[in-house]
Amino acid sequence: MMKVKLFALLGVLLILFSGIKLSAQEANYWNIQQGPEATLMGGAFTAGVRDNTAIVYNPGALGFIDNSSLSVSGDAAFFYILNIKNGAGDGINLSEFSGDAISMVFSGIIRLGKNKKFRLNYGGFGKEYSHLRVLAEHEEFTLIPDSVPGNNIYFGDFDYRNRIKEDWYGLGWGTTITSNLSVGLSMMVANRSQFYGRNTKAGLATVDTTQTSSTPIAFSSFSDDLQFSNFSFLWIVGINYEVKNWKLGLNITTPRVNQTILGRGTLVRSQIYAPPEGDSLARLYATVQRSVKTRYRSPWIIDLGVEYAFHKTTIAGRISYYSKVKPYNMLFSKQPETASEIITLPPNDPGFINMQSASKQVVNVAVGLRQTLSKSFTLLAGFRTDFNYFDDKTLDQQEAYYAIMSYWDMYHISGGVVWKHEKLMVNIGIDYGFGYSRGNEQMINLTNPTLKNYMQGVLGNDTRASYHQVSGILGMTYLF
Numbered sequence: 001m002m003k004v005k006l007f008a009l010l011g012v013l014l015i016l017f018s019g020i021k022l023s024a025q026e027a028n029y030w031n032i033q034q035g036p037e038a039t040l041m042g043g044a045f046t047a048g049v050r051d052n053t054a055i056v057y058n059p060g061a062l063g064f065i066d067n068s069s070l071s072v073s074g075d076a077a078f079f080y081i082l083n084i085k086n087g088a089g090d091g092i093n094l095s096e097f098s099g100d101a102i103s104m105v106f107s108g109i110i111r112l113g114k115n116k117k118f119r120l121n122y123g124g125f126g127k128e129y130s131h132l133r134v135l136a137e138h139e140e141f142t143l144i145p146d147s148v149p150g151n152n153i154y155f156g157d158f159d160y161r162n163r164i165k166e167d168w169y170g171l172g173w174g175t176t177i178t179s180n181l182s183v184g185l186s187m188m189v190a191n192r193s194q195f196y197g198r199n200t201k202a203g204l205a206t207v208d209t210t211q212t213s214s215t216p217i218a219f220s221s222f223s224d225d226l227q228f229s230n231f232s233f234l235w236i237v238g239i240n241y242e243v244k245n246w247k248l249g250l251n252i253t254t255p256r257v258n259q260t261i262l263g264r265g266t267l268v269r270s271q272i273y274a275p276p277e278g279d280s281l282a283r284l285y286a287t288v289q290r291s292v293k294t295r296y297r298s299p300w301i302i303d304l305g306v307e308y309a310f311h312k313t314t315i316a317g318r319i320s321y322y323s324k325v326k327p328y329n330m331l332f333s334k335q336p337e338t339a340s341e342i343i344t345l346p347p348n349d350p351g352f353i354n355m356q357s358a359s360k361q362v363v364n365v366a367v368g369l370r371q372t373l374s375k376s377f378t379l380l381a382g383f384r385t386d387f388n389y390f391d392d393k394t395l396d397q398q399e400a401y402y403a404i405m406s407y408w409d410m411y412h413i414s415g416g417v418v419w420k421h422e423k424l425m426v427n428i429g430i431d432y433g434f435g436y437s438r439g440n441e442q443m444i445n446l447t448n449p450t451l452k453n454y455m456q457g458v459l460g461n462d463t464r465a466s467y468h469q470v471s472g473i474l475g476m477t478y479l480f
Contacts, residue, residue: 025433025469026130026162026406027390029322030364034125035071035105036427036475040416041368042382044316046305047240047249051477052107055121055172058251058305059184060238062109062119062174070108071477085464088136088158089447089457096134105475119184121172127190128166132406135159138446144204152217156202156446156455160405166192172236180243186236190256192296194228196403200444202455218279220455221272226355226403228330230263230296232256245310251303260293265331267292267355269401271346273454281451286344287353293332299323299359314370325359327394330403356400358391378418380429386410408437408465416473427475435467 025031033039035053049057050064052071079097087094107123137157144152167190174184200222205214234256241248270286300323307316333353336342346352366384373379387409395402416429445457 025386025410025467026132026164026404027359027388028386028406028410029128029320029362029389030366030384030386030412031410031433032126032129033384034127035107036416036429036473037380037418039431039473040380040382040414040427040429041316041370042318042366042384042412042414044305044307044318044366044368044382044384046251046303046318047247048305048307048314048316049249052109052121052123053125054109054174054184054238055107055123055170055186055188056125056168056236058238058240058249058303059121059172059174059186059236060182060240060249060251062121062172062184063117063176063182064240064242065109065119068109068111068480069477070480071475072106080467080469082132082134082467083465084134084443086460086462087134087443087465089138089442089445090460090462092136092138092446094134094136094158094160094443096132098131098133118173118175121174121184121186122170123172124167124169126166127168128164128192130162130164130406132163133159133161136444136446141207142449144449144451152204152206153214154202154204154449154455156200156449158444158446159197159199160443161195161197162403162405163195164193166190174238180241182240184238184240186238188234188236190230190232190234192228192230192232194226194403196224196226196228198222198224198403200456202446202449204449204455217276218451218455219272219274221270222454223268223270224401224403225268226265228265228294228355228403230258230265230294231261232258232296232298234298245308247305247307247309249303249305249307251301251305253301253303255300256296256298258295260295260332263294264291265294265355266290267331267333267353269352275451279451281454283346283454284344285346285352287336287341289331289333289353292334294330295328295332296330297325297328297357297359299325312372316368316370318366318368320364320366322359322362322364322389324361324391325357327356327358327391327400329354330357331355351399351401354401356395356402357404358394359389360391360393362387362389373417376420378420379415380418380427381415382412383414384412386412386433386435405443407440408435408467410435410467414473423479425477425479427473427477429473431471431473433467433469433471436465438464440465
């Protein structure tokens with residue numbers, strides 16, 4: 001009964017502490033780490049993991065964990081700031097300062113067998129989270145070279161929103177082979193969802209000399225809306241070796257095995273352009289792919305870790321390789337069946353009825369520090385890279401349809417403390433992430449529009465992006 005009350009209190013504290021969860025990273029494998037100690041050590045946990053997150057970082061370490069335990073943890077990003085200079089045209093920036101919802105982790109370890117040699121690890125973890133929205137609008141009196149002569153009023157707006165959430169749930173098993181060697185295996189169920197929208201509208205009108213009325217000349221609208229849900233299975237194989245002050249770890253994660261029973265996707269896409277009378281560029285293209293089966297492809301992941309313990313100081317390192325994922329369609333889209341559907345599809349554009357994705361090879365590195373301050377307090381610190389994996393070279397913005405806009409690499413610095421009192425451990429700290437990029441192609445250009453370009457300007461590459469993110473970390477573990 002006492003344990004139930006204790007964890008009820010811990011859950012309330014986490015909810016109060018973790019009221020906001022933020023992230024604007026759409027294509028970064030390491031933006032979120034699993035568990036407070038791993039996060040504070042920069043994710044350098046492949047070799048030295050000795051808590052409930054072994055199911056993810058290295059199930060091979062389970063054989064070295066002596067205590068059954070139960071833990072809950074949460075992390076909260078109090079804010080993030082994103083600014084993309086010239087992101088929507090010359091002098092039109094895309095920016096956001098925003099917040100979101102809670103993220104929780106629940107996990108535990110049970111010792112099994114006659115001699116309690118086997119460890120069963122269970123848990124649910126937030127593996128990826130992103131919620132990004134940027135808006136821009138532009139209005140001016142302008143002379144468009146290929147439109148009706150004279151200065152006309154132009155209005156354009158851009159609305160981008162993308163929410164990605166991925167959770168893993170599973171079981172891990174591990175045991176020692178020798179006193180120095182332990183092996184383990186985890187089986188995870190991954191649930192990935194995405195809600196994406198990208199909409200651009202532009203209008204051109206003449207205004208009378210009194211500026212009290214206007215006459216429309218042209219209008220364009222380009223709209224994408226995707227609702228995506230996918231369930232898949234993956235396996236993690238781990239080996240952990242320790243001798244004297246050294247710990248070594250190897251962890252291999254398989255690509256996903258998709259199942260199509262539960263996951264579904266809906267795509268609504270339209271392209272409308274109503275030019276001045278007599279212009280031959282008019283277009284009306286549309287597709288509705290409703291409740292179709294989905295796929296999500298992930299890479300092979302190979303993790304190598306090392307940890308060395310001095311008297312009161314432990315230094316850890318990790319290097320992770322993510323293989324390339326070739327371009328693929330996210331939806332099992334259906335070809336049109338009726339005449340009205342067929343005539344609203346653009347010619348020679350098979351990708352119009354789908355959404356594509358692709359990932360490039362990525363290598364991330366992390367270093368972590370654990371410093372014993374006293375019997376009750378331990379200092380944790382870490383650094384990790386978090387390189388963007390979206391393959392923008394394979395999927396060209398002008399040719400493909402994809403649901404990603406972030407392209408900057410990230411770097412994280414973290415730090416905090418662990419307080420231990422009898423069988424209770426409490427972790428508290430902070431994680432700061434930042435990223436910069438320049439010279440990337442614009443999302444949209446609402447300046448210098450032409451009718452030939454459907455009332456948009458030609459995309460430039462003079463952007464300059466900056467991103468800052470601060471996350472608070474809190475975790476609690478009870479050892480039985």
